[in-house]
Amino acid sequence: MNNFDVIVIGAGHAGCEAALACARTGQKTLCFALHMDSVAFLACNPAVGGTSKGHLVREVDALGGEMGRATDQTLLQSHMLNLRKGPAVHSLRAQVDKQAYAGYMRRVLETQENLTLLQAEAAEILTENGRVCGVVSAYGQTYRARAVVVCTGVYLRSRTITGEYIAQTGPSGLLNSRFLADSLTDLGITLRRFKTGTPPRLDGKTVDYSQFEPQHGDEKIVPFSFMTDPASFDGLQQAVCYLGYTNEATHEILRANLDRSPMFSGVIDGTGARYCPSIEDKVVRFADKPRHQLFIEPEGNYTDEVYVQGFSTSMPFDVQERALHTIKGLENARIVRAGYAIEYDCIDGRCLSLSLMHQDIAGLFFAGQIVGSSGYEEAAAQGLLAGLNASLYLRNQPPLVLSRMQAYLGVLVDDLVTKGTPEPYRMMTARAEYRLLLRQDNADLRLTALAHQAGLADDVRMRRTEQRAAQLEALTAFIDSARLTSEQAQALLPGVENVAGQTLARLLARPEITLTMLKPLAPELAEYPSDVLSLLETEVKYRGYIERQQRDVERQKKAESRVLPPNLDYASMHGLRTEARQKLAAVRPENLGQAARISGVSPADIDVLSVFLTQLERRQALEN
Amino acid sequence: MIEQDTIFALSTSETPGGIAVVRISGPQARQAMALCFHRPKGGDCVPRMLTYGHVMDGETPIDECMAVFLPAPHTYTREDIVELQCHGAPAVIEQILALLGRLPLGLRPAAPGEFTRRAYENGRIDLARAEAVMDLIAAQSRAGARRSLQQLSGSLSASILSLHDTLVEAIAAVDAGIDFPEDDWEQEANQRGFMLMQSVREKIAELLGSYSGGRLVQNGVRCAIVGRPNVGKSSFLNAAAGFERALVSEQAGTTRDMIELALSVNGMAITLMDTAGVRSDASGLERLGMDLNVKHIQAADVVIFVADGSAPLTEDDRLVAQSLPDVPVVVALNKADLGCVLSEDDFSMLGGTPVFVPCCARSGEGVSAVLEAVLEALPLPSDGVGITNARHADALERALALLDRATNAYAAGEFADMAAMYARDALACLDEILGYGVEESVVDRIFSAFCVGK
Ligand SMILES: Nc1nc2c(ncn2[C@@H]2O[C@H](COP(=O)(O)OP(=O)(O)OP(=O)(O)O)[C@@H](O)[C@H]2O)c(=O)[nH]1
């Protein structure tokens, strides 16, 4: 009855994907939820995706995860960001209906074969000879499993703070986790304290929208999931968001009450994220800015509550209210839920391996905010990977490790595990060195085959990916050979010399030519679906650079393929600098490429390691 | 074999003088030799045979040298190896190393101890010596770090560091706009990124402008004395020397071999090169002397064009004028004691802005004025921040080209993502100059400079 293959602790965005990944690959899975009504709860903004986060959602979907489909199914508004900045950084973001989203996801979990949900607090993780063997609930029940995925989000010993009011709760007054932190400490895992925050929610009926600038969704909705038919959005009435601004009066109130701010008075000691400052933080750090931007976003169709993006705060309730009332259009706004800061325990990702399994405790995986990240998308992506790797571990198969060259998810995990993060980590395109390759439009071509091989992406999805790949290939061959007549070329680019006789690919590579301009001239193009056409356009426009990045990738791959044994004695290794010795011993990199990314390890240190590895490899060859 | 790329480095110690050996190892070594080493008779070298020839940068000879091609696997690294044995002058070595890095073959400078590491990893050095190899790498990298610091003067490294810094800021601004497209400062950040990239671009161009001047300060000025026979070139050299360095006679065609004289003028080292007079009907030995001349004149940083000011120009004077290299020219109107019939107008065929100075080599009058004019004609850096190292200049040139592409991508309007990529590559070029250890922290910069957040 209480015997499972794997236990997932937590049913937030990481936990849901982890549990699904395990169950879908045939593992008997138990998923602990602190509260069944907060499964897949969107505790902060009512939106999924955004720059680089949209890429992550695409990758989760390509790997056979659920977040993309859940978003498509509960969409209120959709917007492709950065359309003016080059295809590599186009990013999808969707407003979703919070309750519907959580409801959809809970239903998916409930109907998933091999998956059991349980409302209970996980109190202790059991181990035996350095291996995980089960979990004890706060009720005292023992559940057996050979793998555990810890996805406690921001709930571990969390407390929320609004001005002078401090509550020992999770987000929005939900129960927190009280016992598990001690169990982790007992396992020898060092905990640290991070902090994040959320803005107040207002009663939409009390907002004067005429004072705001409406923000509409895209006319043509691009789905998140590669499996969603774009036509399914036809006729969807998209919700509207609203743009407004704070002003000097707002800032004045915040400044005058800084002594009551828990952040400035020292009540909060957790490390906050620089990219997610509270409004009082912004007012202090960017004192010369006369106004800050706000977006009013709907929380869902079921409610009048609206979210005030840009106004995250932990000021006392009365200060929040007075500050909001200075804003044009919010003069009479009523707070439904106050903004708050939340502090929670998390681990240092550097104790994990790239599979997200703990380096010393076999079978113990971590994913999501407990690893030091922030954001639903970052959590979901890690959850999927940790869940899948727990399943592979149980099946005695090598883990799926994604490199920085393969996926944003690879960058995310490598950053958390190799570099570690001093603050809640947010995905950014600026962190991805191969971002021309890691686009949201090719996530399936990059990843689906890997997930299919690992048993997570199903055959239908795999066939869809193969079909897209085949179409892209045929289309590429076509435009690399097709040419316009010289009249057509002249009409297209009047006055430009030497265009006649050029292939369509050469023409398309010019910045001023778009595929839309070529369509009337080459009727064959109409045979291909629009997603494949735009994929092609990107690859052609970036061809030179993509090829260059691919060469870098090849070089990098070579370094990544040289495996460093986990128990190397760096301390006594010849030729390493002292700093490098310490850093290498702390991170215990899995390969030479990863070692090179550790700060404090120089190229000469890597060469030294390389010589050492050669010696090792040759000794092993001799022995065999 | 583990490595695929081809590396190169100076493999003798870096003491000036004597013979220096530049070693190239890897699959492209032979190709590199074909591109930059020219035998007088043309054609490929016979493996393992030492061959005479020139290291050529395109059409320009850099140095006279001996070269040998050693095919894999019976070499130190077990890869193809080419060795160039050239003159040990630091300036020449720098030019050769820069040239190798610029060849379209993807060659790169060897890392500390890399030849030995390859030798080891390719099985040339036995297992037991691994630790010695590891220690060697460590020692060479420490020495290399010291050396690269020495090559960068304090003010130069400061100005390149500040360029590096500005470029990080530029990338951060562009990336901030990409990662936070809906924030109200996005447009501003975008423009700022563009502006900063352009300013870095301009400063790099400026630094590069100082390259020739900086090199001159470091290595001294090579100044050729040219002119038709008998105008008084050797007399000029002697007057500058203060003793009879060269043979003087009324006989045209007296000077056959080039004669050098090292001088210090206002603290600058100048090497005067007296050359054989140029004339169209030369033959025999005189002809040979003239041909040899051409090489030295082409390598000059500046030229003194000696003319007999007391006589009208001749066809041979015009022949000299036509064959001058593209460097600053000072016209010495010699034999001023015999009167002057020439004016600037007679030299309109020279183009550019040559300086005219009358002098009398026989008495020595006006000779120092000519030498001062020579110094003034050179682009010497005023504040001392000058690039002197060919590899640094080369890295800056690549950075410049990349920033051009970055700003072009930007100007095209749509490709902020590409612009940031090019700028990152340019940053890597600056890293090459500064050496390792400069952490770029675009993400940190985004957070400190922009008010991001939800
Ligand atoms: N009157 C006068 N005669 C000069 C002066 N300078 C050189 N001469 C004479 O010109 C003749 C040629 O001088 P050189 O210095 O040998 O001339 P050159 O240009 O080196 O000649 P080649 O080596 O043959 O090319 C000699 O008789 C010099 O004495 C000058 O300033 N005034």
Ligand SMILES: [Mg+2]
């Ligand atoms: Mg002479």
